[in-house]
Amino acid sequence: MSYFINTLATLGRYLLHSFRPRATIQYPEERPAIPPRWRGRIVLTRDPDGGERCVACYLCAVACPVDCIALQATEDEHGRRYPAFFRINFSRCIFCGYCEEACPTDAIQLTADFEMSEYRRTNLVYEKEHLLIDGPGKHPGYNYYRVAGLAIGGKDKGEAENERPPVDVRDLMP
Amino acid sequence: MSLYIDRAEYPAQPDKNLLEVCLSLGLDLPYFCWHPALGSVGACRQCAVKQFKDENDQRGRLVMACMTPAAEGTRISVDDPEARAFRAQVIEWLMTNHPHDCPVCDEGGECHLQDMTVMTGHTYRRCRAAKRTFRNQYLGPFVNHEMNRCITCYRCVRFYRDYAGGDDLEAQASRNRVYFGRAADGTLESEFSGNLVEVCPTGVFTDATLKQHYTRKWDLQNGPSLCPHCALGCNTLIGERYGEPRRVLNRYHHDINGYFLCDRGRYGYGFMTAPSRLSAPLLRPAADASLHPAAADEALAAAAALLREGAGIIGIGSPRASLEANFALRRLVGPERFFAGVGEAEGRATALILDLMRQLPVPVATLRQAEDSDAALVLGEDVLATAPRLGLALRQSTRHAALAAADRLNLPHWDAAAVQVAGRDQRSPLILATCASTRLDDAASATVHGPSDEIARFAAAVAHALDGSAPEVAGLDEARRQLAQAAAAALSSAQRPLVVAGARGGEALIRAAANIALALHRRGRATRLVWVLPECNSLGLALLAPRPLAEALAAAEAAGAPTAIVLENDLYRRAPHRAIDAFLAKARVAVIDHTRHATVEAAQLVLPAAAFADGSGTLVSSEGRAQRYLRAYPAAGDITDGWRWLGRLGALADGRAPDWQSLDEVTRACAAEFPTLAGIVDAAPSAAFRAGGRKIPRQPPRYSGRTAMRADRQIHEPPPPADPDSALAFSMEGHPGQAPAALLTWYRVPGWNSVQAVNKFQQEVGGELRGGDPGVRLLQADSAAAAGFLAGDAPEPFARRPGEWLLLPHDLIFCSEELSLLAPAVAQRAGPARLLLHPGDLQELGLADGDPAQVEAGGETMHLRVQPDPALAPGTAALPAGLPRLPWLDLPAWGSIRRVRG
Numbered sequence A: 001m002s003y004f005i006n007t008l009a010t011l012g013r014y015l016l017h018s019f020r021p022r023a024t025i026q027y028p029e030e031r032p033a034i035p036p037r038w039r040g041r042i043v044l045t046r047d048p049d050g051g052e053r054c055v056a057c058y059l060c061a062v063a064c065p066v067d068c069i070a071l072q073a074t075e076d077e078h079g080r081r082y083p084a085f086f087r088i089n090f091s092r093c094i095f096c097g098y099c100e101e102a103c104p105t106d107a108i109q110l111t112a113d114f115e116m117s118e119y120r121r122t123n124l125v126y127e128k129e130h131l132l133i134d135g136p137g138k139h140p141g142y143n144y145y146r147v148a149g150l151a152i153g154g155k156d157k158g159e160a161e162n163e164r165p166p167v168d169v170r171d172l173m174p
Numbered sequence B: 001m002s003l004y005i006d007r008a009e010y011p012a013q014p015d016k017n018l019l020e021v022c023l024s025l026g027l028d029l030p031y032f033c034w035h036p037a038l039g040s041v042g043a044c045r046q047c048a049v050k051q052f053k054d055e056n057d058q059r060g061r062l063v064m065a066c067m068t069p070a071a072e073g074t075r076i077s078v079d080d081p082e083a084r085a086f087r088a089q090v091i092e093w094l095m096t097n098h099p100h101d102c103p104v105c106d107e108g109g110e111c112h113l114q115d116m117t118v119m120t121g122h123t124y125r126r127c128r129a130a131k132r133t134f135r136n137q138y139l140g141p142f143v144n145h146e147m148n149r150c151i152t153c154y155r156c157v158r159f160y161r162d163y164a165g166g167d168d169l170e171a172q173a174s175r176n177r178v179y180f181g182r183a184a185d186g187t188l189e190s191e192f193s194g195n196l197v198e199v200c201p202t203g204v205f206t207d208a209t210l211k212q213h214y215t216r217k218w219d220l221q222n223g224p225s226l227c228p229h230c231a232l233g234c235n236t237l238i239g240e241r242y243g244e245p246r247r248v249l250n251r252y253h254h255d256i257n258g259y260f261l262c263d264r265g266r267y268g269y270g271f272m273t274a275p276s277r278l279s280a281p282l283l284r285p286a287a288d289a290s291l292h293p294a295a296a297d298e299a300l301a302a303a304a305a306l307l308r309e310g311a312g313i314i315g316i317g318s319p320r321a322s323l324e325a326n327f328a329l330r331r332l333v334g335p336e337r338f339f340a341g342v343g344e345a346e347g348r349a350t351a352l353i354l355d356l357m358r359q360l361p362v363p364v365a366t367l368r369q370a371e372d373s374d375a376a377l378v379l380g381e382d383v384l385a386t387a388p389r390l391g392l393a394l395r396q397s398t399r400h401a402a403l404a405a406a407d408r409l410n411l412p413h414w415d416a417a418a419v420q421v422a423g424r425d426q427r428s429p430l431i432l433a434t435c436a437s438t439r440l441d442d443a444a445s446a447t448v449h450g451p452s453d454e455i456a457r458f459a460a461a462v463a464h465a466l467d468g469s470a471p472e473v474a475g476l477d478e479a480r481r482q483l484a485q486a487a488a489a490a491l492s493s494a495q496r497p498l499v500v501a502g503a504r505g506g507e508a509l510i511r512a513a514a515n516i517a518l519a520l521h522r523r524g525r526a527t528r529l530v531w532v533l534p535e536c537n538s539l540g541l542a543l544l545a546p547r548p549l550a551e552a553l554a555a556a557e558a559a560g561a562p563t564a565i566v567l568e569n570d571l572y573r574r575a576p577h578r579a580i581d582a583f584l585a586k587a588r589v590a591v592i593d594h595t596r597h598a599t600v601e602a603a604q605l606v607l608p609a610a611a612f613a614d615g616s617g618t619l620v621s622s623e624g625r626a627q628r629y630l631r632a633y634p635a636a637g638d639i640t641d642g643w644r645w646l647g648r649l650g651a652l653a654d655g656r657a658p659d660w661q662s663l664d665e666v667t668r669a670c671a672a673e674f675p676t677l678a679g680i681v682d683a684a685p686s687a688a689f690r691a692g693g694r695k696i697p698r699q700p701p702r703y704s705g706r707t708a709m710r711a712d713r714q715i716h717e718p719p720p721p722a723d724p725d726s727a728l729a730f731s732m733e734g735h736p737g738q739a740p741a742a743l744l745t746w747y748r749v750p751g752w753n754s755v756q757a758v759n760k761f762q763q764e765v766g767g768e769l770r771g772g773d774p775g776v777r778l779l780q781a782d783s784a785a786a787a788g789f790l791a792g793d794a795p796e797p798f799a800r801r802p803g804e805w806l807l808l809p810h811d812l813i814f815c816s817e818e819l820s821l822l823a824p825a826v827a828q829r830a831g832p833a834r835l836l837l838h839p840g841d842l843q844e845l846g847l848a849d850g851d852p853a854q855v856e857a858g859g860e861t862m863h864l865r866v867q868p869d870p871a872l873a874p875g876t877a878a879l880p881a882g883l884p885r886l887p888w889l890d891l892p893a894w895g896s897i898r899r900v901r902g
């Protein structure tokens, strides 16, 4: 008897559900509202001066639990370090966001774009030219090389934020 | 005999300091300025611990662990809150000026400063003051300078100046502006400058060659290797990424290299990726055609045809190829047809040295024992050029007088500054006898200069002065006789005298050196010998009893068109060019090598051999120690080890399966054939070895990019390649704990990411590696052997010839060794080759420093610029040895020199 009542109650609850507001939308005709902190397609951003932000420190690569980031560091003639190549194999990426968390320069960021489906896995291998965007992404202000001690083109020793001019080692003053 | 650390009882070690004891016990105590080889100076204040008077003392006082002896009854606390706070404070001070550089710092991920900062718990910079900055210097092709990162621990200058004897790096300026650099930009002159990379606990000094293809430590796939650039057998660690070796690190070996390598060993690795590297088999379709790349099958078929057609095959072995490769060649061609690919004189000298190693009752010294000797006599070798790490060891041997002075004052040996003050101006005897001046002369108590025959006469006089029954030298001039007597007196008053001689000096000198050692041995001194040999496997090749190269050349003359298999050897570096030209013109030559050279250009067939980063094998060092090197990464394409090529060739020749498929099989075959070599099997664990049932990973646990490195070419990740030759895996998976010493692929334990982690792999700080240091000594001195002096007349005294000069070989560290010179960084250090002459002779020739001159000798003409060296005997001239652009000469040889217009 109780079994019969239970079943009826369940059916009743199902019936009530059909009058609730719908969570499902008619994607792709209708677009979902994606929160900005969504962890989707990864981009490499630029600093406010337009320079490549990534300094090829390999921290994102080592943080990646599926090891899907590979890069090679190189330097320009003024000592600025950047990646010679930067590859993300999105067919392995689990969009955990650890790379973004590890990145000391705010270069690598996950974006709200999730529409990355491909018929061929090889198309999911993104090189630097596919990853690099023109703006600073979510962090407009930060420019790593302005706080680092390394001298690069356009920023000599002592010219970074909160730095004194280079020491004169021949100075005998106490 | 106990001491107490945090109330736990441990044995006291009064001759050690507390820091050493704590680290040996596995306790984590941060430090910067102390270094196991450099001792303590108490400069950084990082190793503070709380010391208590007795068990009732509750207050205690802070002391520096590195400056406090671990004496009986000492009570300390590492964990004490005040000590902890103090250590965190010290780091915080150090960090006030530290740049925000870790992401772009080459030290990052293997930085002792990072490790110690994490260990003390300092996380945020509270100081808001502006940071001090410095300008960097250009220090040459080996070392990069980024001075902002300095924490003024003074390790660099203590190593560079006090330990390695350099004088062009110094601490400058005062207070918080202290600067470590040169007086002006310029290349660091020391032969050991590369060690700064490991000694400096921060990113001030980093490897400039690594910077060119920078890779973090966690991304390097490593192989335990051996330095191929001299015969000492220093242990190295080669790190690879993307199929190319990226750097060489010191691999600690207690008895050999300890904590330090020479720059040739550290930076010579570039030859393995130089344009001269052979990567595919090459075939010459017709005699007048050029070499063109071929497939492995095609090349092997051509090789088999060559083997069948030739009028008898001969094999020419190599002192820079592994024991296995040489053995495989010997097996293929037969012992009667196996020849040594070394110069005539070198071969004879090496064979004599090998005989003496077996017969003399005097044992051969390890580098550690050389360092521990309290008087040394070096005969006919500029060790800084022919066995550089030995030069560093000899420099340390001169510290024994200072250590003895410290003993008299009851000062512990680890107290570096106190020992230095106590032993000021006191040096143990180091007597150097060489043809020209050397960069070790400043550490010498006496120097003797002259051509090798003169040095042989001097050596014979020393032996005679030590023991009247040793052969006498006729007609020695008085000054030399007195020098010989002084040398004899210095050696005989030592407890552990050392005699160094080598193949360079020739047989008479080798015999005289042996007689000196015998005379000292008879006097009851704990005498040791070091034999300097030219190449990394000179002794291994000699142990296979090859016939001399000259006989191969002569046999070719006689036997129509022989087929010669040349193993890892450029014959043009072994005999006169005309002789080799004639030989190569007649013979049909197959070369197996990793490097393209003049002999390759004359070959019909070339098979690409694995080198030291992508190959595996055994080398026998000049000490007689068999050691294994294991590849860091799988060889690309058709490249494979010389012994594997030869195994396949042998199989093709007789149409059966190869005698060996793996390194263990060929090593065992070699050991079975030569009783002396029986020990080589134990030089490293076999491929069947498993630790906890698993292989030893070559890749660190956080190796990155596994699923992306090859994704541009191949989206599916291949399984890691198998390695049939060792218990190492090309993978980050495997045994997580410490590997046996011969299979160590990195130094790292959680919390210790820098090279300082080697402490955790040693039985005690500065001691042997856990489980014993790798390698097997093949030759042991027979202490019961008869100690009769070797007969043989001393050579005639040197007499000047008018209008002629005796040309002597002059070894140069960055120029004379074939392989390292192919590395771009080393080539940059090679400098211009100069002909050295006595200043008087220069004047006689009407030449000034830097003028061009023409040298004629042995039918060859050479052009070089001259340079004065007052140490050279008038009437002699020193030619740079091994320089590829100069023709091979059997030196010493008489020749003429004249000035030319430049």
Ligand code: SF4
Binding pocket: A053, A054, A055, A056, A057, A058, A059, A060, A061, A071, A099, A102, A103, A104, A105, A106, A107, A108, B103
């Ligand atoms: S962590 Fe950031 S700066 Fe470092 S390599 Fe990755 S993207 Fe570049």
Ligand code: SF4
Binding pocket: B098, B099, B100, B101, B102, B103, B105, B106, B107, B108, B109, B111, B112, B113, B114, B149, B201, B202, B203, B204
């Ligand atoms: S020296 Fe160490 S702590 Fe300093 S920037 Fe380099 S990696 Fe970072």
Ligand code: SF4
Binding pocket: B149, B150, B151, B152, B153, B154, B155, B156, B157, B180, B199, B200, B201, B202, B204, B205
């Ligand atoms: S340069 Fe390096 S080794 Fe030298 S004092 Fe500074 S931190 Fe120490």
Ligand code: SF4
Binding pocket: B227, B228, B229, B230, B231, B232, B233, B234, B257, B261, B262, B263, B264, B265, B266, B387, B388, B389, B390
């Ligand atoms: S001393 Fe010899 S074996 Fe040692 S690193 Fe230098 S060249 Fe290599």
Ligand code: FES
Binding pocket: B019, B030, B031, B032, B033, B034, B041, B042, B043, B044, B045, B046, B047, B048, B064, B065, B066, B067
């Ligand atoms: S390590 Fe003890 S004071 Fe520096």
